[in-house]
Amino acid sequence: MNSEISSSRVRLARERTMESIHAAAIAEFSEKGFQGATTQAIAQRAGMKKTQLHYYINGKEELYEELLQKVLQVWADIIQFDPGLIEPQAVLSRYIRNKMDFSFNQPELSRIFTSEVLSGGHYLQKYWPNAIENIRNKENLIRQWIGQGVLRPLDPRLFIMHIWAVTQYYADFAVQVNQMYGEIGNAETQEHIIAEVTTLILRGCAV
Missing domain, CATH: 1.10.10.60 (Homeodomain-like)
Known part of the structure; x- marks a missing residue:
């Protein structure tokens, strides 16, 4: 014992x-x-x-890869379209919120990924095939929505990439956000930003 x-x-x-x-x-x-x-x-x-x-x-490289895999695993968990939701508005709203929450709560992890991409993405080679498969699955669902007339005709892949660009901005450029908009560390401000980003994206795709 x-x-x-x-x-x-x-x-x-x-x-x-x-x-x-x-x-x-x-x-x-x-x-x-x-x-x-x-x-x-x-x-x-x-x-x-x-x-x-x-x-x-064992060394810096091993530690770096561990952390990079950590952020990729977190994203793999949160950037799925929720299978429990049916309506495009609900699916996209949940997706945007998950991305925004990560940007607010773990900005440093997000910036590690961005820094790696900017440096050429050497440590991301194993990641791209899964990422591309993931985005293809989302494209298929978005095309279904377009075919049903609940989304306007648009480029599904660009649409998803634009969501990434807007939501990740609040992590990668947090210093600029705090200077230009004000401190965004409190829950009320974060809810306001999430609501604004969600409305912008949903109206942009005419949900």
């Missing part, structure tokens, strides 16, 4: 340490990108020595 308790404590301590390392790495990669980030800086952000950090990770 004592051995089990000890093992559980060790595991919990390791999990907490890794959470601290991930938080530090997210901040460092988000601010400086892969090339600019260093394990020394990540260790300092995590409140440990570089030698301690390398006890838990």
Whole structure:
């Protein structure tokens, strides 16, 4: 029993340490990108020595790929069209809200993805096939809506990409948003922005 308790404590301590390392790495990669980030800086952000950090990770590249996969997995979970909803307005509204909530709540993770894309997307090669398959599924549903006359004729893929562009802006350009519009950290302001973006997109596709 004592051995089990000890093992559980060790595991919990390791999990907490890794959470601290991930938080530090997210901040460092988000601010400086892969090339600019260093394990020394990540260790300092995590409140440990570089030698301690390398006890838990093999290197910067492995840590970076872990975080990149984390944001891709989160997006894979939230950027699906909700199968429990039928009406285009409800489906798109939920989709937009999920994207906006991620931009508000995890902007640094979003910026890691954007930074990787801007640097050429070397670490995203495994991601693109799944992403393209995902967007094709959405295109098919949007074409059905167009055929039913509930959406105006439009380019389905561009429509989805435009949703990404608008919703991700609030993460990638949060500094500009805060300067031009004001602090967007409170729930009331975020709800107002979500409502405005949703109305803009839904009216644009004539739902």
